[in-house]
Amino acid sequence: SQTIHQWPATLVQPVGSPLSLECTVEGTSNPNLYWYRQAAGRGLQLLFYSVGIGQISSEVPQNLSASRPQDRQFILSSKKLLLSDSGFYLCAWTGSRLASNNEQFFGPGTRLTVL
Amino acid sequence: QKEVEQNSGPLSVPEGAIASLNCTYSDRGSQSFFWYRQYSGKSPELIMSIYSNGDKEDGRFTAQLNKASQYVSLLIRDSQPSDSATYLCAVNMMMDSNYQLIWGAGTKLIIKP
Numbered sequence A: 001s002q003t004i005h006q007w008p009a010t011l012v013q014p015v016g017s018p019l020s021l022e023c024t025v026e027g028t029s030n031p032n033l034y035w036y037r038q039a040a041g042r043g044l045q046l047l048f049y050s051v052g053i054g055q056i057s058s059e060v061p062q063n064l065s066a067s068r069p070q071d072r073q074f075i076l077s078s079k080k081l082l083l084s085d086s087g088f089y090l091c092a093w094t095g096s097r098l099a100s101n102n103e104q105f106f107g108p109g110t111r112l113t114v115l
Numbered sequence B: 001q002k003e004v005e006q007n008s009g010p011l012s013v014p015e016g017a018i019a020s021l022n023c024t025y026s027d028r029g030s031q032s033f034f035w036y037r038q039y040s041g042k043s044p045e046l047i048m049s050i051y052s053n054g055d056k057e058d059g060r061f062t063a064q065l066n067k068a069s070q071y072v073s074l075l076i077r078d079s080q081p082s083d084s085a086t087y088l089c090a091v092n093m094m095m096d097s098n099y100q101l102i103w104g105a106g107t108k109l110i111i112k113p
Helices: none
Strands: A003-007 A011-014 A019-025 A032-038 A044-052 A055-058 A063-072 A075-080 A086-094 A110-114 B011-014 B018-025 B032-038 B045-052 B052-057 B061-066 B071-076 B085-095 B098-103 B108-113
Touching: A003 A086, A011 A019, A019 A032, A019 A086, A019 A110, A019 B045, A044 A063, A044 B098, A055 A063, A075 A086, A075 B032, A075 B085, A086 B061, A110 B098, B011 B061, B018 B085, B032 B061, B032 B071, B045 B061, B045 B071, B071 B085
Parallel strands: A011 A110, B011 B108
Antiparallel strands: A003 A019, A019 A075, A032 A044, A032 A086, A044 A055, A063 A075, A086 A110, B018 B071, B032 B045, B032 B085, B052 B061, B061 B071, B085 B098, B085 B108
């Protein structure tokens, strides 16, 4: 069965510091991977998605970036965090972006607080 | 603009009653519809998928899809306090030659003992 991991689970960082969040998927190959952010009491905002190694699409221009160095690894980064970057960061995977019926499955999330 | 709309709630339902959650979507060509449950502080968990008009039942949960009216609903029978959560509706829509899940903001459901 497939499993998705995220770490760290919680993170408190000062404004202006760098960020690196990691997501890995087990039990599948060639997954489509997604990074979402959820602000407190709000819906899911898609940040980045990737259909393969080195292929990143950005949905929202901001001071975050993403990379996919391996098939089942997806990394979210920032060089300088802003207060507005606080939120719950979720990684998700699905089988194929081209299929119309693919369900997304989420990792446990990382709660980021920027002070 | 491709959108998914949900009433944010909170929707308060007595224990044992039927909870009814609704969702409307803008893209008439959408083919896949999902309901996720999210407990406070946790990640969303898929509870129902529906692809055809009509009802789909899974235990105490029933998803209903009406493509002509562009709405999808989730019924929870015999509601339990453990059903208290935010329920997210997601619809697969074609965006720039790829399918993308478009999310509603969620409905907060409270089951009162």
